Amino acid sequence: MELEACRQEIDRLDQQLTQLLEARMKVVAQVAEYKALHHMEVYDPRRERLVLDKIAALASDKDLAPYLQTIYRCIMDESKRYERKRMET
Numbered sequence: 001m002e003l004e005a006c007r008q009e010i011d012r013l014d015q016q017l018t019q020l021l022e023a024r025m026k027v028v029a030q031v032a033e034y035k036a037l038h039h040m041e042v043y044d045p046r047r048e049r050l051v052l053d054k055i056a057a058l059a060s061d062k063d064l065a066p067y068l069q070t071i072y073r074c075i076m077d078e079s080k081r082y083e084r085k086r087m088e089t
């Protein structure tokens with residue numbers, strides 16, 4: 001595939017990813033509300049382990065699993081940052 005065609009495909013996928021990540025963050029905001037109400041810790045290492053294991057299991061190309069897990073660690077770090085911000089207000 002030519003570079004420009006690859007970039008167009010990346011742009012198309014980024015549009016979908018942005019929508020999905022936005023939807024994920026909206027649910028994370030609801031989790032923050034629940035946790036604040038029930039005096040729970042934002043960081044749940046057991047749940048994060050489960051998410052990371054699930055991502056590795058879901059990856060059809062197993063060579064990509066460690067990269068996807070790194071991306072998910074980043075996503076969950078930002079989830080925690082967003083949860084803490086929501087709990088402040």
Ligand SMILES: O=C(O)C(=O)C[C@]1(C(=O)O)C=C[C@@H](O)C=C1
Binds near residue numbers: 028042044047051
């Ligand atoms: O499931 C939770 O308890 C969340 O707060 C969501 C989430 C996530 O982004 O998946 C974020 C932080 C936690 O450490 C674990 C998972």
